[in-house]
Amino acid sequence: MPARASRFKALQGAALPEYAPPDPATGVSTMRPALAFALSIALAGPVAAQDPCGMGGCADAGTAITDPLSAEERRLSEREVFLLASEILAVSGLVNTFKIEETMEVLNAAAYLEDQERWIGFNPLWVRQFRDLPTNDRWPLYAVVAHEIGHHLLGHTIVRGGSRPATELQADEFAGFALHALGANLAQAQALWQDFGATGSATHPARGLRLAAVEKGWRASAGRAGLALPGDATDPDDTAPSIRQRPDAATPGDTGAQAAPAVPAETRPHDTIRPEMSERAVCAPLPKGGLRGRVCASSALGVDHVARLTDNDRRAPWTEQEPGPGSGSRMLFDFATSISAQRLTVVNGDNTDEKAFRRHARLEGLTLRGSNGHERVIVVRDNRREQTWTLAGFEGVDWIEVIVDSVIEGRRYDTLAVARLRID
Structure with missing residues (x-):
């Protein structure tokens, strides 16, 4: 295991969450098992030891998860996360300068600093479950990486103290912004947060606040593009696509793109x-x-x-x-x-x-x-x-x-x- 990954405390008694594709009737994804803290995305600051708090809550320290992956699978997962980060950063006009590594000591991903460089550590087991899914079932993976990038870009990893409700909401909002820019509709953008705890804690806000933060970022991205926002803002199951299109552009069900009016x-x-x-x-x-x-x-x-x-x-x-x-x-x-x-x-x-x-x-x-x-x-x-x-x-x-x-x-x-x- 890489030496720098030892800064993370393993999570005791927490099974690795298995992603379930969205239910066809509701469009909502679920994670199994549905633990309040099952999705742990650690926010690691510039200090050596961090609490094992993450995107979905906190857990007690325990034994690291056994690594059953081959060296080749781990290499491919690291490359995939790097490319995902590049794709997310590109919609904001930024170049990917993050360092990426795999670690079995977090349940999915973590943002932290090491030797004045910005790192994203990820659990290759969690990434692997998305590898062969269709594009529209991979949005939770994009959301995880976008949330961690948000922590870095918003300066959270240079401040001591670990996870706090305010910083988690800011990272959630950035994730919503990036997911819209990548083409996720609102339900897809919010899928990762649907199973989080309904009540908040000293380190993490309540699920309703987090869903609202994701929606705020999602709609800010649409508004920045100068578009009419699709769907009703009060509807959490809004499935209108986030296509940045002209008023006369093709609707989502069309098989081809419409010709836009010629512009001199x-x-x-x-x-x-x-x-x-x-x-x-x-x-x-x-x-x-x-x-x-x-x-x-x-x-x-x-x-x-x-x-x-x-x-x-x-x-x-x-x-x-x-x-x-x-x-x-x-x-x-x-x-x-x-x-x-x-x-x-x-x-x-x-x-x-x-x-x-x-x-x-x-x-x-x-x-x-x-x-x-x-x-x-x-x-x-x-x-x-x-x-x-x-x-x-x-x-x-x-x-x-x-x-x-x-x-x-x-x-x-x-x-x-x-x-x-x-x-x-």
């Missing part, structure tokens, strides 16, 4: 220069029945090869043709008219079968850049399922560039494969 170039405040593609770039028309325009890849075997990015055949992938595993590859979605993008859909790797999937390099981290100046960092999970993200902030764009920041290298082939990468 000289009046667009954040237009950026259209990126230049290399001589090896190949372009293909976007599929009929959707957005009009083309998609270009920085390298490809031909037009039909590029078209594989947006077709419905997940067993025929696009593969990059440059030397190396694919980091730095680029795709450019060039639209015929200005559009308000609604979602990104990705099917990672070569989906011919599981063996082909593991043999080729796969996507890990992406950056999306729009013609309106908006940027978004995306963390792609390493599985064969379809993954989707709400593209809040990409309204009135003429083009969106997709940059491959990092990949997971293949076991056999030094080639990046992507079965689907589509913007609607």
Whole structure:
């Protein structure tokens, strides 16, 4: 166990909480077992010993949880938390400079300082349970990391005293703000807090206050985008999506994005220069029945090869043709008219079968850049399922560039494969 992680006291008699996806009828997630302090996110200040208080309450010191994970699983979990932190910080225009480590001495995550550096420690067992869940069932994991980032950004980790109701509410509010910016609706943003204790304590506020803080941050994010807020502010089960869209943009049930009214170039405040593609770039028309325009890849075997990015055949992938595993590859979605993008859909790797999937390099981290100046960092999970993200902030764009920041290298082939990468 890393030496710095010993600052945390283990939690006695507390089983690791298992995340349960939202109930289809209520949209509310539950944790099992439903302990008042089951979700312990320790707030560690600059002193060596901290109380084991966290996001959901406090517990007595005891024996550390046994670590059944392999070294490879622990490495992958650490990388995933780092990328999640990068994605959360990117919506605030910040670069991720946090240090990330795994520790079995907290139930899920903790924020603390060590040698004048900001650390987030996490329990890889808690992270692992989210690895293969659909995007919309992973919001509690985003909420945990966002809450800890909030403690760092708000200066809580440089103040002695551990957890206090006021600082917990501030971190909750930041988490709500970040979750809206990432595309969570209000019910998804509040899911993590639903099982917290109804009454407060000397260190933690009551559940109602915490849910209100998350909602306050969520709505502040929507208001900052200059939007009409979806849903009734008094309804805790508000499921209206947090898509930053123009009044005439597509509704959440639409299968494609609506074309936004054309805006003269000289009046667009954040237009950026259209990126230049290399001589090896190949372009293909976007599929009929959707957005009009083309998609270009920085390298490809031909037009039909590029078209594989947006077709419905997940067993025929696009593969990059440059030397190396694919980091730095680029795709450019060039639209015929200005559009308000609604979602990104990705099917990672070569989906011919599981063996082909593991043999080729796969996507890990992406950056999306729009013609309106908006940027978004995306963390792609390493599985064969379809993954989707709400593209809040990409309204009135003429083009969106997709940059491959990092990949997971293949076991056999030094080639990046992507079965689907589509913007609607």
